Amino acid sequence: MKNTIIFLSIILLQMNSFSQIDFNFNKVDKSKYRIAGEVVNLPDTSVLLAYYFGGKQYATDTAYSKNGIFVFEGDKELDGGMYMIVLPNQLFFDLVISEQFFSFSTILDPNDQNSLINNMTFSQSKENTPFYEYLKFIMIKQNQAKVLKQKGNNELLANLDIEVKNYRENFEKKYSDLFFTKVLRATQDPILPDPPKNLKDEKEIQLFQFESYRDNYWINVDFSDKRILRTPIFFNKMDTYLNKLTVQHPDSISKAADILVRYSRLNKDIFQYVVSYITSTYERSKIMGMDAVFVHMVENYYMTGEVDWVDDDQLVKIEERAEKIAPNLIGRPAPPFVNQLGMPFMKDPEGKIKRLYDLESKYTLLIFYAPDCGHCKKELPRVKKVLDTLTSTNILDKKNDVSVFAVQTEFDREKWLEFIEDQGTGDWINVCDMQTDPDGNPAASSNWRDQYDIYSTPVIYILDKDKNILAKRIAYNQISQIIKREEGIE
Secondary structure, eight states: OOHHHHHHHHHHHHHHHHHEEEEEEEEOOOOOEEEEEEETTTTSSEEEEEEEEEEEEEEEEEEEETTEEEEEEESSOSSEEEEEEEEEETTTEEEEEEESEEEEEOOOOOOOOTHHHHOOEEEETTTTTHHHHOOOOOOOOHHHHHHHHHHHHHHHHHHHHHHHHHHHHHHHHHTTTTTHHHHHHHHOOOOOOOOOTTOOOOOHHHHHHHHHHHTTTTTOHHHHHHHGGGHHHHHHHHHHHHTSSSSHHHHHHHHHHHHHHHTTTTHHHHHHHHHHHHHHHHHHSSSSTHHHHHHHIIIIIITTOOOOOOOOOHHHHHHHHHHHHHGGTTTTTTOBOOOOOOOBBOOOOOOOOOOOOOOOOOOEEEEEEEEEEEEHHHHHHHHHHHHHHHTTTSSSSSSSEEEEEEOOSSHHHHHHHHHHHHTTHHHHHHHHEEOOOOSEEOOOSSSHHTTOOOSSSSSEEOOOOTOOOOESSSOHHHHHHHHHHHHOOO
16 A cells, blocks of 8 residues: 555656646747746756757757756747757757647656656647657667677567568558658658669669669658758758769759759748758859859859849849859850950060960960969969979970960069069960050950959969860869879879
8 A cells, every 4th residue: 555655646746747837728828839848857957949950950949947847938939840959968859849839748867868768758749749659669679679789680680670660651651640750751762663674784783773762862752841941851861962862063963953953842941941052052162163053053043033032132242153153164165365346455575465265285274363472472383393294204295285374463564574584484375464444544355354253363274175174273283183184194
């Protein structure tokens, strides 16, 4: 009898504790969300409510725990998705936010790392109760799998895997209307078709399987539900799709981006996130040539009027940036130095017109520099040394396999001539656009600075024999590497 009384007392204490954080949901107040929690054994401390977004976690609310009880509430509804409660000492646990009003209770046991999940209960949450039912089952099976792996019992491991798979399938059927079920499905790999019987070569079969996987990669993701953005799933899948399942070439990435954007059109928020993320990511990319993806996104989505979430001033800046980059993308012909009438204007120190496209060398080094630029004074001698090494080591057949078209960007003739003499670059094709307007002020003959995106110096381009851009904005120590690659030399 005594044990029964003790047992009932514990239950009553737990019920009383939980009732302190329960709600009267019929109560009318200004709160748009209220999430009450209890973590037994949690010391008085601050507790964070955070959400997943873009591969990171962001705090959205703070509460103070008193005797393990705390409440998050606010006057604006929380966006749906996966959230986390962050406790001291790097402890946290996940929640699904679909409902705006619910409560939970759990126990913190310092000797049990899984205590927060194992002891979790919810009130008024249709989403989180089955979510934690799933978590608890998976934790049990993970522990069992760990023991079986240590024993090397592969047969029982295989049976355990089947059991988990069956549980998952039944869970998805039973709770098909839950957001967590959508998250669960999104983590699953697509079912691949059998390879065609005419494929015999192992490499061809692997390629078929890879392409099938990539083409069906998004099949389990619900693009109509914006809550998927606030999970760790969507960003990770997008990152894998663009960086691991797509050939790292601007054309291939642009094509993959278009596919992803097409899927995202099912929801305006997902569309906005996908377009914005890809555009900004490849605008900032440090990998040479990837700015072509940025230009592609701006030309196809910003300049077409589909982007309505950017203010007009910012939109103009983005479009102008793309217009500056577009003429000097990798693979495109280098812009000729001609004025509006199509006339060349770059002159050498003797006043003779020099045309970039008259050069017949296998490679052309196009260099932009300023005589007063301290970095130019350090970089150009290094460039000259690299070119001398390329010819002296027979990497190139002839010395004239590489021409240098060196463009001085300023307007002081004396400093220009002095620079050429000091640097020993008289054998290069040195040119300058040193024109003046009717008032005698320096004036450029065309917008060549914009065409080559010259906002600092030095800037180095490598062109092929047809004057197509092979590389741009490179350092002196990349010149040899790029030419060796083009020559097929490892």
